[in-house]
Amino acid sequence: MLKIGKKFANFSKFRLITTTSTYGFREQDPSFATKIIHVAQEPEQWSDGNPIVMPISLSTTFKQEAPGKFVSCEYSRLDNPTRNTVERIVASLEGAKYGLAYSSGMAAITTVFNLLSPGDHIVSSTDLYGGTSIYLKQVADRLNIKTTFVDVTDPANIEKAINENTRLVWMETPSNPGLNLVDIEKVAAIVRSKNNVLLAIDNTFLSPYFQRPFEFGVDIVVHSATKYLNGHSDVLMGILLTNDDQLHDRLRFLQRTIGAVPSPFECYLLNRGMKTLPVRMRQHMENGLAVARFLENHPSIERVLHPGLLSHPQHELAKRQSYGHSGMITFFLKGGKPECRAFVKRLKVIILGESLGGYESLVKIPALMPESYQLGVPVNLIRLSVGLEYVGDLIADLDQALKAAVHCNVD
Known part of the structure; x- marks a missing residue:
C-alpha cells in the first residue's frame, strides 16, 4: 500500500x-435501501424451507403438468426463477413495471436497436460508449438503420434531427466518457410530441440510486449491470426496463428469441451485489x-x-x-x-x-x-x-x- x-x-x-x-x-x-433488500425476496416464495437468501435455480427445464401447461417456467431461456427475481427487483428500483435481464450490457443495448426495421432512423448523442458507437456505425448502418449523431446537451439539436423515419432517440446521461448531461424532461417532451418515436436512456453511470429517468417520461432505461448495479467486477449482465405493456411484449419476445440471457449464477451474484x-x-x-x-x-x-x-x-x-x-x-x-x-x-x-x-x-x-x-x-x-x-x-x-x-x- x-x-x-x-x-x-x-x-x-x-x-x-x-x-x-x-x-x-x-x-x-429514505426507503430505497429497504426496497433493495426486501422487494422480490420473500422467503415464502421458495419451496424448500423458506430460505432468506434466494436459491440459484440451475435447471434448464421444468416439469409440465400437461402438454404446454407448466407451473411458472417452461425452459430456462424463456424464464428462470432466479432471473425473474432479479428482473423484478431492478424494475422496482427504477420505478418501472417491467425488467428484462441480458447476458451483457451490449446484449441489452442491441435488443433495443432490434426493435427497429431497415429504413428506420436513430438520433443519438455524439459522446457515446464505444461499443454502442461501433454497433450503430458498423452493424446497424449495414442493416440500413441510419443514425444521426448530435450534441444532445442542447435539446433543440434533437428536435432538428428527428425526421419522418426516426423511431428512436438514444442518449447517455451522464455520457461516457465526457460526462455530458441531457435535460431528460425537455427531451422527453420533444419525443412525446412526435409520432412513433421512442426515447431510451442509458443510466449506467448513475444507477437507479442517483437517477431514475422514468420520473421524466422516458420509454426505456438501460443498464450495464456489470457496473454499479453489481459493483464487484465479477458479473457480466445488462438490464432493460420499461413501463409500456406493448413495448415490454416486444422486448420480451426479442429476449426469448435471440436468447442472450444471463446464467442463473450471474443473476444470483447481481442480486447479492445490489443489496449494498x-x-x-x-x-x-x-x-x-x-x-x-x-x-x-x-x-x-x-x-x-x-x-x-x-x-x-x-x-x-x-x-x-x-x-x-x-x-x-x-x-x-x-x-x-x-x-x-x-x-x-x-x-x-x-x-x-x-x-x-x-x-x-x-x-x-x-x-x-x-x-x-x-x-x-x-x-x-x-x-x-x-x-x-x-x-x-x-x-x-x-x-x-x-x-x-x-x-x-x-x-
Whole structure:
C-alpha cells in the first residue's frame, strides 16, 4: 500500500458529508435501501424451507403438468426463477413495471436497436460508449438503420434531427466518457410530441440510486449491470426496463428469441451485489467528489469534469434531475501520450483497466484504445472510476503519479 504523506493525511477540505440534498441534489427516498433488500425476496416464495437468501435455480427445464401447461417456467431461456427475481427487483428500483435481464450490457443495448426495421432512423448523442458507437456505425448502418449523431446537451439539436423515419432517440446521461448531461424532461417532451418515436436512456453511470429517468417520461432505461448495479467486477449482465405493456411484449419476445440471457449464477451474484448499492453509491459519491476537488486544484491538470463540481457547465441540471453523482470523473492531463502513459504507469493503488463501477478504482485512457473504438477523443482525456478505498490513499496515489507524469521519464 502506498504510504500517505503528511500533506494528504488530513483531507477534510476535500470530503463530502454524504447527504445529497446538502449539495443541492434531489432528496433521496429514505426507503430505497429497504426496497433493495426486501422487494422480490420473500422467503415464502421458495419451496424448500423458506430460505432468506434466494436459491440459484440451475435447471434448464421444468416439469409440465400437461402438454404446454407448466407451473411458472417452461425452459430456462424463456424464464428462470432466479432471473425473474432479479428482473423484478431492478424494475422496482427504477420505478418501472417491467425488467428484462441480458447476458451483457451490449446484449441489452442491441435488443433495443432490434426493435427497429431497415429504413428506420436513430438520433443519438455524439459522446457515446464505444461499443454502442461501433454497433450503430458498423452493424446497424449495414442493416440500413441510419443514425444521426448530435450534441444532445442542447435539446433543440434533437428536435432538428428527428425526421419522418426516426423511431428512436438514444442518449447517455451522464455520457461516457465526457460526462455530458441531457435535460431528460425537455427531451422527453420533444419525443412525446412526435409520432412513433421512442426515447431510451442509458443510466449506467448513475444507477437507479442517483437517477431514475422514468420520473421524466422516458420509454426505456438501460443498464450495464456489470457496473454499479453489481459493483464487484465479477458479473457480466445488462438490464432493460420499461413501463409500456406493448413495448415490454416486444422486448420480451426479442429476449426469448435471440436468447442472450444471463446464467442463473450471474443473476444470483447481481442480486447479492445490489443489496449494498445505497451504501456503495454514497461512498462512491463521497470519494469521487473529494478526488475531483483535489484534481481541480492540481497544477498538472487542465480541466476536471464532475457534475457535482460548481465548475461543471451543467451543474444546475445535475442537481435538478439526479440524486447525486457516482465515482465517475473525467479529467484532462497537461501534455499528451507520453505524459498519460507515465501517469498510469506510476499509479500504485488505482488500477489501469477496463470497466467501471466496482469497489476498486480503475483508470482508462480512451484515446489509447484501438482507433476504431474511441474516435475523436482527446489524447489527454483520462476516465477515472473512483472506488471505495480510503480516499486519502487515492489522493496520495494520484499526486505522486501526476508528479511523475510531469517529468515524463516513462520507459
